Amino acid sequence: MTSQHPAPRTRLGRAPERGHHDRQTIDAILDAGFVCHLGFVVDGHPTVVPTIYGRDGDTVYVHGSVASRAMRADVLDVCLTVTHVDALVLARSGFHHSLNYRSVMVLGEARRVTDGDEAMRALALITDHVVPDRWAHTRPPSRKEMAATAVLALPLDLASAKVRAHGVSDDGEDLDGPWWAGLVPLATVAGAAEPDPLLPPGTAVPDHVRDWRPR
Amino acid sequence: MTSQHPAPRTRLGRAPERGHHDRQTIDAILDAGFVCHLGFVVDGHPTVVPTIYGRDGDTVYVHGSVASRAMRADVLDVCLTVTHVDALVLARSGFHHSLNYRSVMVLGEARRVTDGDEAMRALALITDHVVPDRWAHTRPPSRKEMAATAVLALPLDLASAKVRAHGVSDDGEDLDGPWWAGLVPLATVAGAAEPDPLLPPGTAVPDHVRDWRPR
Numbered sequence: 001m002t003s004q005h006p007a008p009r010t011r012l013g014r015a016p017e018r019g020h021h022d023r024q025t026i027d028a029i030l031d032a033g034f035v036c037h038l039g040f041v042v043d044g045h046p047t048v049v050p051t052i053y054g055r056d057g058d059t060v061y062v063h064g065s066v067a068s069r070a071m072r073a074d075v076l077d078v079c080l081t082v083t084h085v086d087a088l089v090l091a092r093s094g095f096h097h098s099l100n101y102r103s104v105m106v107l108g109e110a111r112r113v114t115d116g117d118e119a120m121r122a123l124a125l126i127t128d129h130v131v132p133d134r135w136a137h138t139r140p141p142s143r144k145e146m147a148a149t150a151v152l153a154l155p156l157d158l159a160s161a162k163v164r165a166h167g168v169s170d171d172g173e174d175l176d177g178p179w180w181a182g183l184v185p186l187a188t189v190a191g192a193a194e195p196d197p198l199l200p201p202g203t204a205v206p207d208h209v210r211d212w213r214p215r
Numbered sequence: 216m217t218s219q220h221p222a223p224r225t226r227l228g229r230a231p232e233r234g235h236h237d238r239q240t241i242d243a244i245l246d247a248g249f250v251c252h253l254g255f256v257v258d259g260h261p262t263v264v265p266t267i268y269g270r271d272g273d274t275v276y277v278h279g280s281v282a283s284r285a286m287r288a289d290v291l292d293v294c295l296t297v298t299h300v301d302a303l304v305l306a307r308s309g310f311h312h313s314l315n316y317r318s319v320m321v322l323g324e325a326r327r328v329t330d331g332d333e334a335m336r337a338l339a340l341i342t343d344h345v346v347p348d349r350w351a352h353t354r355p356p357s358r359k360e361m362a363a364t365a366v367l368a369l370p371l372d373l374a375s376a377k378v379r380a381h382g383v384s385d386d387g388e389d390l391d392g393p394w395w396a397g398l399v400p401l402a403t404v405a406g407a408a409e410p411d412p413l414l415p416p417g418t419a420v421p422d423h424v425r426d427w428r429p430r
Contacts, residue, residue, distance in 0.1 A: 039263035185406035
């Protein structure tokens with residue numbers, strides 16, 4: 001499956017060789033993370049907030065508090081960006097320093113989900129996107145909690161990815177210089193689960209938590 | 216030193232107990248990372264791009280290509296957000312799931328740096344913010360490279376931080392339920408440096424690279 005691109009707003013101006021519009025690449029990057037940076041415009045000014053998300057096929061869901069004015073809109077024009085940093089790229093020149101990274105930008109109009117069943121499914125999806133199988137191991141939301149929660153659905157129609165995943169690219173005339181160059185790989189790791197002190201003594205860490213790893 | 220807050224645009228609507236406006240907290244979060252998500256408005260639409268940054272006292276610097284229209288503006292209205300995710304917070308209820316995190320949002324007008332000396336200092340600062348002492352170990356930028364690089368300076372006047380750094384907060388009536396709760400700590404780690412294959416054989420990894428760790 002491919003998205004309908006490149007559309008003008010997602011055409012890549014810089015480093016076009018890093019650009020991807022195929023859904024396989026886009027979905028893999030979205031599915032490898034759980035925190036996005038959601039941008040929207042408030043009174044003409046940009047606002048960027050970190051939040052978690054989940055993907056269901058061609059839709060990305062995010063949630064927030066209904067106390068947030070942006071979240072209460074029927075439709076919110078957003079840019080949802082997900083970034084994984086994989087390595088420092090230390091070149092011989094300052095100019096060619098870079099990062100290896102995988103990034104997705106989803107543009108478009110996020111629709112406020114008003115159907116209760118869809119909202120519930122989206123919350124389960126977001127929760128399980130962060131920790132697979134978590135939703136089934138939690139107390140389901142109450143009516144009051146659902147009423148306090150806004151869910152937004154953003155289609156993946158206007159999505160694009162940028163990926164840099166190679167070594168140092170220095171100018172030929174710098175190769176004989178005295179400067180060290182190379183990569184420093186980066187990764188996110190999880191420590192051992194820390195049980196809530198209020199759990200009954202001896203409670204085992206469940207499999208879905210013990211086996212969780214950053215993707 | 217404290218910033219001039221809370222100003223209306225940085226007043227915290229939700230979870231105000233997580234909010235901080237003191238510069239010590241803000242600076243520590245900025246200095247602990249090197250990737251921000253920079254939001255700005257293009258033709259009325261939000262755009263959020265990941266980029267590296269550096270801090271010099273009361274100013275955050277970012278850079279980009281002059282090929283980017285946004286970067287060419289004399290002044291750019293931005294929201295610069297930096298987020299560190301420290302733990303998954305797995306509550307008994309879906310509703311109280313959260314993340315432990317440290318986040319800074321800097322709002323305001325980023326000024327295009329036109330002075331060549333300030334631009335050069337800013338590029339050194341950004342480079343050394345990612346890897347301390349790196350700039351002195353690289354080939355300095357050429358006049359042509361400087362002309363291709365746009366530097367933006369953003370004052371920290373309108374900055375705020377949000378921090379969640381505690382355990383699970385469940386409702387009292389859920390504490391006797393069958394649901395496991397606790398934290399899963401997260402951290403970023405660096406692997407061993409990978410020297411560029413084009414370096415002369417036997418070239419040692421310099422101290423500033425070998426000793427680098429995510430902060």
